[in-house]
Amino acid sequence: MKAVRLEQYHQPPVVLDVPEPRVAGPWDVLVEIGGAGLCRTDLHIVEGQWAQKSRVELPYTLGHENAGWVRDTGSAVTNVTPGDPVILHPLVTCGLCRACRAGDDVHCTASTFPGIDRDGGMAELMVTGARSVLKLDPSLEPVHVAALADAGLTAYHAVRKAVPLLYPGTHAVVIGAGGLGHIGIQCLLAITAAEVTVVDRSEAALSLAKESGAHHLVNAMTEDPLVAIRHLTHGAGAHVVLDFVGEGGTETQGVAMLRRAGSYFVIGYGGSVSIPTIDIIYSEINLIGNLVGTYNDLDELMTLVAHGKVRLHTQTYPLDAVNHAIADLEAGRLPGRGILVPR
Template sequence: MSQTMRAVQVVGYHQALEMTEVPVPEPAGPFDVVVKIGGAGVCRTDLHILEGQWAQKSQVQLPYTIGHENAGWVHAVGSAVTNVAEGDKVIVHPLITCGLCRACRSGDDVHCQNNEFPGIDTNGGYAEYLRTSARSVVKIDDSLEPADVAALADAGLTAYHAVAKAARRLRPGHRAVLIGAGGLGHIGIQALRAMSAAEIVVVDRNPDAVKLALSIGADHGVVAEGGQVAEVLELTGGRGAEVVVDFVGEGGSTAEGVQMLQQAGDYHVVGYGENLDVPTIDIISAEINFIGNLVGSYNDLTELMVLAARGDVKLHTQKYALDDFATAVADLDAGTVRGRAILVP
């Protein structure tokens, strides 16, 4: 007789999530790993899923269990798994990947041609257990607790992936503008500080978020009250920054962000929700680049875990019991979560 577990499921778009009882997953293939969830991050993408924004892209069959930021302990393994054992503390890379396609072989797991994405197109981690694969689990340092690092699996990984790309371009004396110091931004600031000597300017509407940004490594904080473009230009000698990393991507942030970019600058889109509206003449005359960022590779996640174990990246979290999932989602939607909301079974 198979055991059952609690799981929070999407039962319909524009409908509230529902708690249900489903069977505990078991390893089905030789490389499967079942993780006992210690923490599941609540992400703005989960709100976008409920709004139906991912319905066409994911083609997921409802109902299914949501949640793509997961960490915990290895509960069971398939017959061929050798990299982890039962009881190991792990963080879960968001994608289940094949390892055989061109993208996987070049370490670019996110673009695996045969991937599954728990929480997006198959069952995720707003539950007591999650099935993933041996290729997706990263052992974490003894000093780290799953509930404290769960959101690094996606929010942290996405922020790290974007700023690691940005850091390859940034030299000492260069400037980077980071828009948004919330759940993703506060991780991006710390990761960029650890990886780059560039001057970091953080822009956010919330004065408390700006204060937090300054305390974790930003050189300048700008409260977005209408004059933020002028203020950033002043901080960058009138030229704008070499790199802008936009963790917001909605509410008009992109139109302002592009004005903060210098010639031949890179605009990294991380947060999303609105359309880019930029005259093409502005793109060619300034020769600027728009760069999309989605999650990050397995190697990105292992590197981020090194920064976490060293204390260079700390996640600010607000924890909720799994049963209080509705409150966590409502708080995130209302913008009252500081850092990241984590469900703890």
């Protein structure tokens, strides 16, 4: 079968013929991939930034945002059968550790991460585990939802954690309305009562945010976001800031946008946060990290998508065009998410 293989760091991945994977263990599920999302994390992997963390052995197959159809299952699998359309929770988890038993899949102590530390879904076939497959509503096509497996899930997870803080009368700020941010905006509007302000430097991103239903838009190229947020919140600041950028100064601005006892959610990464501890106690602000999401988060997100409350903007490419898609992503020519389609 065809697969997108990373053979060496700092070299573009290549599309090669590799042996088809098979069901080996009783809980394995073999999936025929309908779409695999291309993510900035893939670029960071190629650059070698994940080598120390993942310790993956090269060559291997990229792709951690996957959806498709079940092709074959191990002897113990009862939750899906061949032919079922599925989206894949990005991790393969054990189900036995304390985190798994609490539903906190991402912190499983015995997990693997296809596309990060083992063969992923930029291929015709991929093996995952029974705990990771979520059956799709018949109205949904794998190719349309694939990128929600990671990008959408991460955005939903952060918004879901902010729900108790966003009661009617509150104000939420979204920094960055790109691939993740535009999902975050739709999730905020679908499951909270907050007034939503979006800050971005790109007119295209802001018009996507407007289409998604954001209440206020702030163009950080032409106005000072801190002044704008202060004005919109009558001097008090935001209850919640969701930072989908996390570098280039947003990490300082995001914290400064908070009202007393406000919460700053870090989703995008790359920069660093430095706050005098006296400021943290005096204003009683919260800093909250966010990593992917749980299986139940993915299930809830798929419900919102099936109900038409969350829409993902995508552009498809054949698997062979992976480096074309990467070039588009790097050059900022990709509105929404790029999806690789094996057949």
